[in-house]
Amino acid sequence: KAGVTQTPRYLIKTRGQQVTLSCSPISGHRSVSWYQQTPGQGLQFLFEYFSETQRNKGNFPGRFSGRQFSNSRSEMNVSTLELGDSALYLCASTFSGANVLTFGAGSRLTVL
């Protein structure tokens, strides 16, 4: 059974650019969540999507956005990148109502 797949694994951007990260959940999982991991803050919840609808959102500025497609695959976008956006972005999927998330390996973003 394939796990949660995130692409790209590593990327480097410069300030002001935008970035799109992709996540393919485990087959059958309809809930996809995104987390940001930084050394100082640990894992911070970004948002959760279920059936193409954003069900929950964390305390991040509007530059951070996401969407989910009908096949449950999800993307997140960060516009006008700042140095502080450098982080590991983790996607997780689960069945709806289940609290145990299965995480992907993450996309490591470096903003120069």
Next chain:
Amino acid sequence: DQQVKQNSASLSVQEGRISILNCDYTNSMFDYFLWYKKYPAEGPTFLISISSIKDKNEDGRFTVFLNKSAKHLSLHIVPSQPGDSAVYFCAASATTGNNRLAFGKGNQVVVIP
């Protein structure tokens, strides 16, 4: 505001001994708690969980204890093995089915062979 707190200290333990990790939470709405383990360059992996209706849950070498009155939980690993060397995250949720987890900042565990 950090609703789930793990002290930032790393833990070094001899192989075969017990590793104890602690976690405190502030939100009284939390009623489901999880521990994740993370190796470098990998995503967090689920380890064990506990519902607030219990005070202990055991799975092989891993046991989680929950003290609701103190808003405190701990993870015991016994015996510790070199493969347990990783960062351990405590997480909590209010079971509304929204899958929003609040994580602690993690503890580095090093098991010395």
